[in-house]
Amino acid sequence: MRDATLLPTRITRLSPVTFALLVGAGALLIVSFQQVAPSPAQLAQGGPRMAELVARMLPPNLEASFLQRVFWRMIETFQIAMVGTAIGVIVSLPVAWLSAKRISPAGLSRHVFKMMVSLFRTVPDLVWALIFVASVGLGAVAGTMTIVVDTIGFCGRFFAEAMEDADRKPQEALFAIGASRFQVLCGAVLPDAMPSLINTTLFALEKSVRSSVVLGLVGAGGIGQELKVAFDLFQYKNASTIILVIFGIVLVMEFVTDRLRTRVQ
């Protein structure tokens, strides 16, 4: 019989495999620090250069003609984000249904849709932008197509999870009276998953605005294109204006979507 006065040990003994894995991970981290982390000397040298760059950026360019150009570029950026997200969300709904476990009408073929969503999600948006710029040319259309793919990758996964998590009891009740899979989707799954779907859509929109800002760096339209030109031509005052506008817009976007999310809850 176990001695009642014996306390359990404070730390659970590690298995040899866990111990070896922990040591390996620690070693990898230390080596990585040595190879890619900034050294104190680099930080000391970089600091003054950064200060010099910031000084050249100030004051931001507030000329009316330049601000007007930035305004229209920002509108284009918004258009890319909105249209790309709208198309992406519409396409994501059937894709999510087809890939969702338990409710997909596609049977085992659902893995094909799941893999497609994974592919869209794992390839970075700048890579998609390069592909679309190469295929449809420079400009906003390439940016919109990039946002569509990026949104399908994001919403496709989270929509599918929301559908899988929907309350099963109403679904069973509707199946029992002969409702088809599509009717169960519309009648029971989507209404139950709706708050989650709206939340995901708002996150996608926020993400799209941020992405569409940088897509211009590779020629896919929007304000990023203006930013690239400013840096290429050493027009740092123009660059600081654009950065401030981007910061303001992203901040406003986060505020608006946060408020909408709170209302949906």
Next chain:
Amino acid sequence: MTSEIIRACGLTKRYSDGKTVFSGIGLDVLPGQRVALIGSNGAGKSTLLKCLIGLLPLDGGEVTTLGENIGASASPRQLQRLRRRIGVVFQHHGLVARQSVLTNVVHGKLGLAGGWHAWHQSIARQEWRRDAQAALAQVGLDHKAEARADELSGGQAQRVAIARALVRKPQLLIADEPAASLDPASGRDVMALFSQLSRDSGITLICTTHDMDHALEYSDRIIALKSGSVFFDQPTGNVTRRHLQEVFHA
């Protein structure tokens, strides 16, 4: 042409591990009967009920429900035809929480021909909306039509589930322990409602329960399951409390 609502013989069902749930069960249910299917937990009442309407496949035996042979070889079309003519109420009401009560009742039309737009009351046929409102009136909840389903009490939600079954104008109403998750008063109300609807509309009712009082008070016939077979099958008037106690004791 058979006059029975359900005709079943030699019904056998096994769990996936091969253990028998029930075997050799036979029963005929006549139109307008109110049948209570009783038995202790795990006796196979719910499984039998689901097999009788083709929600679970049988491992043996023959069953004809509302004229549709739904044995092992039943086609999806046969099952669809059958399900269009029955109403089902589960222990949990199974309402869509975020939808209105009226939409939940309109859902009862989903399995019917042309029922694709019954997934929301706003786009359902006007005639079906009226049917749904009338079904709500039958269960005494027409004033709650616009309320959200998750605002209802357990008893009210179960009444809405009954309205969802009634809106189909079913010939057969199946209820799987409809009062089990309700407090005693709400449970009695729900059982009384089933009983009254069955009597008034002539709908055949098969209801599983492990409540002896409900079985004695609200049925015409009691079928008791024990150890995987029919322990007794008697008109309710012939069944005493002592008979029922034998069902629930080893």
